[in-house]
Amino acid sequence: MQLFERIGVDDHEEVVYCHDRKSGLRAIIALHSTRLGPALGGTRFYPYESEDAALEDVLRLAKGMTYKAAAAGLDLGGGKAVVIGDPRTAKSEALLRAYGRFVETLARRYITAEDVGTTQADMDIIRRETTHVTGVSRWLGGSGDPSAATAYGVFHAMKTTALACKGSNELAERHVVVAGVGKVGTNLVRHLVEERCHVTVADVDEDAVDRVQRDFGVDTVPPEKAHALPCDIYSPCALGGALNADTIPELRCWAIVGSANNQLADASNVDLLARTDVLYAPDFIVNAGGLINVAEELAGYHRERAYARVRRIYDTTLTLIQGARAEGISTTAYAERMAEQRIDDIGRLVHITTFQ
Numbered sequence: 001m002q003l004f005e006r007i008g009v010d011d012h013e014e015v016v017y018c019h020d021r022k023s024g025l026r027a028i029i030a031l032h033s034t035r036l037g038p039a040l041g042g043t044r045f046y047p048y049e050s051e052d053a054a055l056e057d058v059l060r061l062a063k064g065m066t067y068k069a070a071a072a073g074l075d076l077g078g079g080k081a082v083v084i085g086d087p088r089t090a091k092s093e094a095l096l097r098a099y100g101r102f103v104e105t106l107a108r109r110y111i112t113a114e115d116v117g118t119t120q121a122d123m124d125i126i127r128r129e130t131t132h133v134t135g136v137s138r139w140l141g142g143s144g145d146p147s148a149a150t151a152y153g154v155f156h157a158m159k160t161t162a163l164a165c166k167g168s169n170e171l172a173e174r175h176v177v178v179a180g181v182g183k184v185g186t187n188l189v190r191h192l193v194e195e196r197c198h199v200t201v202a203d204v205d206e207d208a209v210d211r212v213q214r215d216f217g218v219d220t221v222p223p224e225k226a227h228a229l230p231c232d233i234y235s236p237c238a239l240g241g242a243l244n245a246d247t248i249p250e251l252r253c254w255a256i257v258g259s260a261n262n263q264l265a266d267a268s269n270v271d272l273l274a275r276t277d278v279l280y281a282p283d284f285i286v287n288a289g290g291l292i293n294v295a296e297e298l299a300g301y302h303r304e305r306a307y308a309r310v311r312r313i314y315d316t317t318l319t320l321i322q323g324a325r326a327e328g329i330s331t332t333a334y335a336e337r338m339a340e341q342r343i344d345d346i347g348r349l350v351h352i353t354t355f356q
């Protein structure tokens with residue numbers, strides 16, 4: 001497929017290829033939509049096997065950010081960037097600063113943040129070339145690592161699903177399986193244990209399991225069996241694709257609420273899930289806490305205000321569950337429609353393409 005044809009499939013606005021020979025920078029920035037505001041999305045640093053694979057990933061991720069920001073009620077569009085290379089060996093101050101200059105040239109149409117393969121320290125370096133970066137250190141006016149805010153949002157969405165499925169938002173005594181105890185998963189386990197839930201964790205990294213078991217006294221399950229363990233809520237907090245044709249028929253929970261992006265392996269799994277009694281809380285709704293938190297930096301970061309906004313995920317999730325039930329459609333379809341509706345209603349009011 002020709003490049004313009006590919007970019008046109010999902011109607012992306014702009015794709016920028018960034019190259020700096022001396023530092024080895026090869027990056028792609030994709031702006032899917034700036035109709036609601038500047039496109040905010042992280043920079044992924046990853047050893048893609050081809051330029052095509054990098055382009056596919058950045059286009060898919062940028063579109064996802066448009067939906068996430070719109071459904072969260074933010075005045076932000078969707079964008080994302082990928083740097084091609086192994087972050088352990090290819091990353092340098094020169095490369096990050098060269099990349100920061102490209103971000104600066106986009107004149108706030110794109111605002112970056114950390115993602116897989118980039119860290120808060122990297123954002124601090126990029127900040128030396130551009131102010132259009134979030135998730136920088138607190139001494140630079142930033143909010144730091146967004147994972148705690150993401151977990152806080154997922155936790156509140158779990159309360160909503162309990163209310164919608166069991167008539168009470170109380171999570172005490174509920175059994176929750178958290179698959180993936182990295183940055184988000186660990187923070188989530190902390191909330192659940194404080195709420196007196198029965199928590200079981202799984203991770204491919206045995207050290208991570210040991211750490212969480214030691215710190216919180218939780219139960220464990222092998223990662224390949226996590227989805228099939230009888231429980232109340234299954235929470236995928238690792239990589240994408242946890243819900244697929246193999247795992248969905250084996251689910252033994254009544255709700256799925258997790259932080260992982262792209263939990264549904266492909267669109268056909270929406271129908272497969274609809275044939276079960278399991279309520280799926282769409283990932284891009286429940287994991288928006290980190291985005292909501294970094295977006296607060298744009299107005300001057302204030303933690304209490306940011307967390308109050310993250311708590312609204314509770315209401316957003318309730319609106320979408322009730323709406324989907326009333327219309328007899330999937331929660332995924334309803335959530336996508338909520339986002340598209342906001343882009344249509346509010347996006348048409350924006351006539352400028354640069355943002356102050």
Ligand code: NAD
Pocket residue numbers: 146147148150179180181182183184185202203204205208223224237238239240259260261287288290291
């Ligand atoms: P992380 O890398 O800190 O943690 C991921 C954990 O999953 C690791 O401990 C890893 O060992 C484990 N894992 C990998 N494969 C697994 C498997 N098959 N089964 C069980 N565990 C497995 O990442 P994170 O920041 O905690 O993010 C977790 C997920 O949430 C990712 O999908 C991420 O894209 C998504 N997310 C994160 C944020 C955020 O603020 N960090 C925001 C939105 C979405």
